[in-house]
Amino acid sequence: xxxxxxxxxxKRREFLTGAxxxxxxxxxxxxxxxxxxxxxxxxxxxxxxxxxxxxxxDMKPGDQLTVIWRGKPVWIIARGVDALETLHTDTNxxxxxxxxxxxxxxxxxxxxxxxxxxxxxxxxxCTHLGCTPTYRPDPHSVSSxxxxxxxxxxxxxxxxxxxxxxxxxxxxxxxxxxxxVYLSDDEILxxxxxx
Amino acid sequence: xxxxxxxINTRFPLKEMWNDHAAKYxxxxxxxxWYFFGVFSLVVLVNQIATGIWLAMVYTPxxxxxxxxxEHIMRDVPFGWLLRYMHAVGASAFFIVIYLHMYRxxxxxxxxxxxxxxxxxxxxxxxxxxxxxxSGYVLPWGQMSFWxxxxxxxxxSVIPFVGKQxxxxxxxxxxxxxxxxxxxFAFHVIAIPLxxxxxxxxxxxxxxxxxSNNPTGMDVExxxxxxxxxxxxxxxxxxxxxxxxxxxxxxxxxxxxxxENANFAPANLLVTPLHIAPPWYLAPYYSILRxxxxxxxxxxxxxxxxxxxxxxxxxxxxxLKSIHERSVWIKVALTLFVISFVGLGFCGTENLTDTNIxxxxxxxxxYYLFFLTMPFYTKKM
Numbered sequence: 001x002x003x004x005x006x007x008x009x010x011k012r013r014e015f016l017t018g019a020x021x022x023x024x025x026x027x028x029x030x031x032x033x034x035x036x037x038x039x040x041x042x043x044x045x046x047x048x049x050x051x052x053x054x055x056x057x058d059m060k061p062g063d064q065l066t067v068i069w070r071g072k073p074v075w076i077i078a079r080g081v082d083a084l085e086t087l088h089t090d091t092n093x094x095x096x097x098x099x100x101x102x103x104x105x106x107x108x109x110x111x112x113x114x115x116x117x118x119x120x121x122x123x124x125x126c127t128h129l130g131c132t133p134t135y136r137p138d139p140h141s142v143s144s145x146x147x148x149x150x151x152x153x154x155x156x157x158x159x160x161x162x163x164x165x166x167x168x169x170x171x172x173x174x175x176x177x178x179x180x181v182y183l184s185d186d187e188i189l190x191x192x193x194x195x
Numbered sequence: 196x197x198x199x200x201x202x203i204n205t206r207f208p209l210k211e212m213w214n215d216h217a218a219k220y221x222x223x224x225x226x227x228x229w230y231f232f233g234v235f236s237l238v239v240l241v242n243q244i245a246t247g248i249w250l251a252m253v254y255t256p257x258x259x260x261x262x263x264x265x266e267h268i269m270r271d272v273p274f275g276w277l278l279r280y281m282h283a284v285g286a287s288a289f290f291i292v293i294y295l296h297m298y299r300x301x302x303x304x305x306x307x308x309x310x311x312x313x314x315x316x317x318x319x320x321x322x323x324x325x326x327x328x329x330s331g332y333v334l335p336w337g338q339m340s341f342w343x344x345x346x347x348x349x350x351x352s353v354i355p356f357v358g359k360q361x362x363x364x365x366x367x368x369x370x371x372x373x374x375x376x377x378x379x380f381a382f383h384v385i386a387i388p389l390x391x392x393x394x395x396x397x398x399x400x401x402x403x404x405x406x407s408n409n410p411t412g413m414d415v416e417x418x419x420x421x422x423x424x425x426x427x428x429x430x431x432x433x434x435x436x437x438x439x440x441x442x443x444x445x446x447x448x449x450x451x452x453x454x455e456n457a458n459f460a461p462a463n464l465l466v467t468p469l470h471i472a473p474p475w476y477l478a479p480y481y482s483i484l485r486x487x488x489x490x491x492x493x494x495x496x497x498x499x500x501x502x503x504x505x506x507x508x509x510x511x512x513x514x515l516k517s518i519h520e521r522s523v524w525i526k527v528a529l530t531l532f533v534i535s536f537v538g539l540g541f542c543g544t545e546n547l548t549d550t551n552i553x554x555x556x557x558x559x560x561x562y563y564l565f566f567l568t569m570p571f572y573t574k575k576m
Contacts, residue, residue, distance in 0.1 A: 041363065132465065
């Protein structure tokens with residue numbers, strides 16, 4: 001191409017503009033990464049979210065123990081024979097009695113939603129909008145057909161004594177069962193599946 | 196004097212700006228009471244920025260000290276109580292004047308051509324203002340601060356697949372925590388105010404391009420903004436400030452509506468207050484959310500209620516603007532809409548009962564019908 005030609009090579013300009021804009025866009029996208037990633041949990045927040053030890057030796061049937069794991073309340077409920085009995089009879093009130101939704105580790109995907117029937121371990125955060133439901137173990141204490149369970153006063157969601165959600169309430173799915181493991185009969189490690 | 200003015204104006208278009216936007220800006224001569232609310236919102240904005248800067252000098256945005264630093268402001272800082280009450284009452288006042296400002300726009304058809312973009316910028320301002328107030332609501336770190344923001348952030352968990360990750364990203368932790376508080380402070384005092392100022396500037400520039408509508412919705416004689424409307428607005432502002440400070444001095448909590456009783460207890464992540472309600476200006480949408488017994492539908496309909504306001508200019512098909520010129524249908528519809536909006540707001544601040552849910556559902560239906568049937572009842576016969 002002769003250099004004394006004044007005409008504009010439009011194709012060449014278009015290519016150069018396109019290439020510059022593309023490189024610029026990639027640069028902007030790359031520059032966004034630290035800003036977005038900076039808002040994720042920091043190293044110390046992740047460390048503080050590590051597993052915790054809980055002693056359950058002093059718990060009697062009906063007792064509730066609340067501990068904090070990852071800034072959320074985690075309940076340990078000691079269930080007696082009566083409480084376990086309701087889990088078999090209340091299934092027609094429930095939306096997901098067989099826990100098909102992925103809200104528990106596989107070892108808790110059973111009617112008791114726990115490793116051992118006598119201890120229920122749940123994240124005490126309503127699956128609707130994050131309130132903390134109250135433990136209402138006594139039958140008929142919330143409504144006439146109430147088998148005992150957890151009631152969220154924020155928006156009226158109900159869960160049974162396995163944390164399974166009722167039909168016709170705003171919460172869509174069962175309460176979450178966190179990963180946990182028994183270190184002995186009296187001690188539970190919450191936050192990991194195995195030691 | 197003119198030498199100085201000449202020196203400036205050859206370097207900066209000061210006189211031109213003053214003439215374009217004030218001295219010579221042509222304004223309809225028949226603007227009534229309803230046209231005060233735009234300037235009132237500017238006054239409140241200035242109040243929020245001034246008191247906000249002074250509050251930020253003494254407030255501590257950490258979970259350990261936030262609550263006590265607000266008590267410190269109230270008890271120890273000279274006039275701290277006044278600055279805080281002006282800021283808190285200002286937040287509610289902002290929404291009162293904005294809601295009346297929006298109602299004026301709907302009543303006189305100010306959202307219609309050629310003012311659609313003006314309306315859209317205004318709607319963005321409204322949404323950004325909701326975010327600004329929600330982030331400010333977190334800062335005192337009381338029980339309502341904690342649980343209201345917990346509920347608001349959890350709303351994002353309905354997003355399919357990435358909802359849970361987005362919630363953790365927004366919180367910066369596995370739960371709402373001091374990390375969340377600290378970043379909401381940054382949003383509240385830097386990011387969102389800058390955005391608000393930018394949008395306010397856009398809103399005014401867009402208004403001055405198309406000119407003000409007026410109560411007749413038709414072309415009327417124009418008069419210069421200054422001195423006619425500067426003087427009119429100033430007298431309105433004096434009355435507004437009189438009412439504003441009446442509340443600041445004598446009823447700063449307004450019976451729990453402006454500052455909620457539950458928020459006088461520090462945040463406790465283990466105990467949700469039995470009665471949890473959002474600030475009153477969010478209550479209409481919260482009612483819709485509560486009325487629907489399905490999480491995804493509830494969140495969608497509550498968000499949809501705001502989205503419908505955005506597309507209002509394209510729902511209303513009548514060529515006439517002002518309510519005074521239009522058929523009885525729009526008058527009936529607008530009355531029902533106002534009743535449903537206020538009704539939803541009332542239900543949203545009250546306890547959840549069967550009656551409450553029933554009325555919330557009725558009002559939700561009316562609210563939606565107002566918008567969804569609008570293309571039909573505004574159609575020219």
